[in-house]
């Protein structure tokens with residue numbers, strides 16, 4: 001099955017591949033630009049992006065705003081391709097961060113972990129496109145109806161299934177008992193919904209499917225179900241271009257599938273991560289609150305998610321998000337090789 005280019009408004013990606021945003025710091029300008037240079041869409045994660053700035057502990061908001069600008073500029077120096085930025089809708093100062101990325105003329109904002117209702121107003125009057133992430137047709141319907149109140153539609157819709165890495169938009173018990181709908185089934189339902197809006201408003205809203213894509217066969221199956229694009233996260237981690245520490249990449253290479261866990265994240269959503277000491281018996285003392293989530297009470301959470309993610313991306317024991325089915329991921333590779341394997345015949 002031949003793959004077509006991916007059109008999101010006036011953006012044209014030669015390959016219909018989107019590298020999923022991976023926070024904290026796993027997908028920054030280096031990985032995003034490498035994917036964009038191959039003809040896909042690269043995504044910089046905006047979550048606590050300022051963690052390497054010297055004043056991050058004292059002034060996380062200032063550090064994050066500065067790092068958003070820096071990472072977009074760095075990506076632009078490395079590629080003329082399409083660069084997106086991913087922000088979790090549930091994080092503190094979300095609107096401030098999205099506005100900064102829009103001011104820096106980011107091509108596309110992708111947002112999940114909560115429904116990103118504010119996006120239409122945040123990009124109004126600019127050329128930045130918006131792509132919410134949903135995990136059900138119900139969520140897709142809610143977000144589209146909400147955007148229509150602002151007289152617009154999403155420029156693309158990302159459908160993330162239960163095999164994805166990071167936070168998951170499914171119930172904990174359904175994930176643990178393997179009762180979630182498959183990505184293919186959700187894609188079919190959302191495609192049907194989108195076709196009614198596309199017909200009524202005479203637009204095309206590309207559907208990008210993600211979560212557990214490992215092979216060309218996975219892509220073919222999702223394409224047949226109606227997907228126009230494919231979002232991939234985990235496969236891009238053990239690449240030379242990925243922005244994480246080598247220890248993080250090695251954890252992917254060494255992980256067996258029985259060491260990948262569904263966890264209850266302090267954010268209040270389930271997530272998928274590789275079992276580490278941090279997860280099972282890690283440091284439970286929260287020395288510093290990074291004020292990343294609005295309703296987080298450091299006294300009531302099992303660990304600080306920002307600290308866990310910063311530890312791991314810097315190579316220390318921490319929280320390592322990953323997608324399911326990593327058994328075939330067993331060596332370091334490159335972005336080019338990952339993409340060739342996925343789009344080759």
Ligand SMILES: Cc1cc2nc3c(=O)[nH]c(=O)nc-3n(C[C@H](O)[C@H](O)[C@H](O)COP(=O)(O)O)c2cc1C
Nearest residue numbers: 020021022023164165166211212232233234321323
């Ligand atoms: C290490 C890691 C971090 C992630 N962080 C985020 C994030 O900050 N925001 C987000 O929307 N999705 C996040 N995701 C999900 C990815 O963007 C992507 O949609 C998902 O991983 C696709 O599934 P796959 O990893 O099986 O390819 C993360 C995934 C991983 C593996």
